[in-house]
Amino acid sequence: MEIIDSVYKPREDSFLLKKELIKYIQKNNPKSVLDMGTGSGIQAITTKEADIDKVVASDINPEAIKCAKINSKNLDISFIQSDLFSNIYEKFDLIVFNTPYLPPEPPLDPQWSGGKVFIKKFLSEAKKYLNPKGKILFVHSSESPISVKHKILAQEKMSNGEVLYISLR
Numbered sequence: 001m002e003i004i005d006s007v008y009k010p011r012e013d014s015f016l017l018k019k020e021l022i023k024y025i026q027k028n029n030p031k032s033v034l035d036m037g038t039g040s041g042i043q044a045i046t047t048k049e050a051d052i053d054k055v056v057a058s059d060i061n062p063e064a065i066k067c068a069k070i071n072s073k074n075l076d077i078s079f080i081q082s083d084l085f086s087n088i089y090e091k092f093d094l095i096v097f098n099t100p101y102l103p104p105e106p107p108l109d110p111q112w113s114g115g116k117v118f119i120k121k122f123l124s125e126a127k128k129y130l131n132p133k134g135k136i137l138f139v140h141s142s143e144s145p146i147s148v149k150h151k152i153l154a155q156e157k158m159s160n161g162e163v164l165y166i167s168l169r
């Protein structure tokens with residue numbers, strides 16, 4: 001997988017989400033998936049390789065869109081540069097997002113910084129882009145506890161004590 005400098009390199013959170021995404025797809029067979037904040041494209045590529053019909057990948061960072069396009073090779077994925085849902089005009093069975101879950105402390109970098117305020121905004125906007133019975137699969141962290149209702153599917157403690165959660169809503 002190629003990574004451009006300003007693009008998030010897949011790491012523990014990416015791999016933990018990927019594992020839960022595969023399980024979710026096998027169990028629920030969604031027909032359409034939006035990978036928000038695609039970065040390298042890891043979650044969108046995983047989804048398309050699981051034979052999902054419609055896969056859209058979006059990111060605020062144009063370099064991420066470039067990078068994910070390269071990594072997706074000839075897979076049929078649509079790419080859209082978008083600040084959250086600003087350029088998204090359809091609905092999905094599943095929206096997946098490895099969020100920038102760390103608290104917004106300087107130096108601010110959209111790869112990492114957002115935390116609970118950002119996640120709350122994302123979850124509240126995402127509702128409008130879901131088909132009936134559609135779900136949101138997302139990453140959050142003990143570093144910025146969220147107050148919205150969610151079901152934790154997996155969690156992992158990092159070496160620094162931080163706990164990462166993969167949740168469904």
Ligand SMILES: C[S@@+](CC[C@H](N)C(=O)[O-])C[C@H]1O[C@@H](n2cnc3c(N)ncnc32)[C@H](O)[C@@H]1O
Pocket residue numbers: 008009010011013014017036037038039040041042043058059060061064082083084098099100101110111112
């Ligand atoms: C933690 S990285 C996850 C990258 C990749 N999905 C993964 O699992 O490795 C968060 C991604 O969200 C993107 N992002 C941050 N703020 C965003 C926003 N407002 N709208 C869309 N994408 C955003 C970042 O550019 C970054 O690629």
